[in-house]
Amino acid sequence: MDQIIPLFRRLHFLFGxxxxxxxxxxxxxxxxxxxxxxxxxxEHDYETIAHLVKxxxxxxxxxxxxxxxxxxxxxxxxxxxxxxxxx
Amino acid sequence: xxxxxxxxxxxxxxxxxxxxxxxILYVVLQMLLPDNRYLDELIFYACLLVVIPELIVVxxxxxEVVKVLTSMLFAFIPIIGSIxxxxxxxxxxxxxxxxxxAIIQFLLFVTDKLFLPLLLIAILLDVWSRxxxxxxxxxxxxxIRSFLIISTGTxxxxxxxxxxTAGALVITLNDTxxxxxxxxxxxxxPIVGSVLVQAISIVKKTQVITSxxxxxxxxxxxxxxxxxxxxYILLKALTYRVLSSISExxxxxxxxxxxxxLSKSLFVLCGIATIIFICVVVxxxxxxAMSFFLVGRSG
Numbered sequence: 223m224d225q226i227i228p229l230f231r232r233l234h235f236l237f238g239x240x241x242x243x244x245x246x247x248x249x250x251x252x253x254x255x256x257x258x259x260x261x262x263x264x265e266h267d268y269e270t271i272a273h274l275v276k277x278x279x280x281x282x283x284x285x286x287x288x289x290x291x292x293x294x295x296x297x298x299x300x301x302x303x304x305x306x307x308x309x
Numbered sequence: 310x311x312x313x314x315x316x317x318x319x320x321x322x323x324x325x326x327x328x329x330x331x332x333i334l335y336v337v338l339q340m341l342l343p344d345n346r347y348l349d350e351l352i353f354y355a356c357l358l359v360v361i362p363e364l365i366v367v368x369x370x371x372x373e374v375v376k377v378l379t380s381m382l383f384a385f386i387p388i389i390g391s392i393x394x395x396x397x398x399x400x401x402x403x404x405x406x407x408x409x410x411a412i413i414q415f416l417l418f419v420t421d422k423l424f425l426p427l428l429l430i431a432i433l434l435d436v437w438s439r440x441x442x443x444x445x446x447x448x449x450x451x452x453i454r455s456f457l458i459i460s461t462g463t464x465x466x467x468x469x470x471x472x473x474t475a476g477a478l479v480i481t482l483n484d485t486x487x488x489x490x491x492x493x494x495x496x497x498x499p500i501v502g503s504v505l506v507q508a509i510s511i512v513k514k515t516q517v518i519t520s521x522x523x524x525x526x527x528x529x530x531x532x533x534x535x536x537x538x539x540x541y542i543l544l545k546a547l548t549y550r551v552l553s554s555i556s557e558x559x560x561x562x563x564x565x566x567x568x569x570x571l572s573k574s575l576f577v578l579c580g581i582a583t584i585i586f587i588c589v590v591v592x593x594x595x596x597x598a599m600s601f602f603l604v605g606r607s608g
Binding site: 233249250253254287291294298 | 369
């Protein structure tokens with residue numbers, strides 16, 4: 223962790239302008255942390271809790287990306303209404 | 310004119326830069342998480358979210374142009390029709406046929422109600438089949454796209470045929486000079502090259518007959534202004550092509566294929582926009598010619 227967080231800070235500094243790069247970096251941090259915790263729990267035979275950690279990480283990722291994707295879905299809907307494809 | 314084109318080019322640069330930086334970021338992250346299936350998914354969706362707004366902007370622009378044109382034509386047709394009745398004599402030597410107007414209106418109607426929605430469906434199918442690789446619908450998207458290519462080609466053929474047999478564009482140019490350019494264009498631009506070449510020759514012929522009565526400067530200004538959207542779409546499609554070729558060694562295959570499909574769809578959109586462009590040029594030239602004759606007659 224001591225090395226990973228400065229690395230991601232530097233990557234954020236480099237790619238901060240790019241849209242969705244920050245989201246991607248945050249997702250990767252979540253994946254790394256969740257995998258770490260998962261392995262730790264599995265080592266101690268807490269497999270159900272490890273599964274739960276994985277599930278919660280997935281839910282977090284999906285909610286992040288859905289929040290970003292919603293404006294485009296509504297834009298697409300407007301476009302389809304312009305074509306009179308939706309009634 | 311130069312500023313307009315340059316601004317469009319400058320608009321494309323940040324997009325290009327963003328996608329290339331996403332590729333670099335993907336390569337860096339892949340070193341941290343080798344062979345992670347989440348990472349592939351995430352980079353795919355990031356690229357999708359960068360690309361889709363661009364596509365939506367292009368589509369909105371084209372839809373707006375078509376809407377404006379259809380309403381403009383509805384306003385113009387009574388005027389043009391009445392002038393046609395008044396000026397039967399003087400106009401007979403360029404022999405503008407009313408059927409040109411009917412065909413233009415029909416083409417705009419078909420573009421608005423059939424071509425653009427079908428193209429949107431094709432793009433959605435492409436995105437679907439790259440997102441859900443277990444349930445690919447690429448054949449369907451390809452079918453729709455090839456249908457659109459064939460229809461745009463046919464529409465262009467019909468327009469050329471009507472315009473030349475109606476006598477408006479029978480003046481022939483010396484084609485020996487620009488034939489190599491046409492051939493190069495046809496081969497260089499993948500799908501709609503021949504449509505574009507047809508458009509260029511139609512516009513050039515129109516320019517020759519109209520420059521005698523409205524002046525070359527006005528018509529050149531019109532044509533360049535109208536062709537900016539086409540150039541913009543073409544530029545965008547070529548950018549996608551370049552991105553797909555750059556991303557081949559770096560990104561997952563599905564991202565490359567997505568860019569390639571989107572560039573194909575944008576080339577088809579470019580063909581459709583060319584047809585609209587020809588319609589506008591013909592109507593405007595018709596209107597100018599008529600007003601010239603009307604003014605000439607009263608004064």
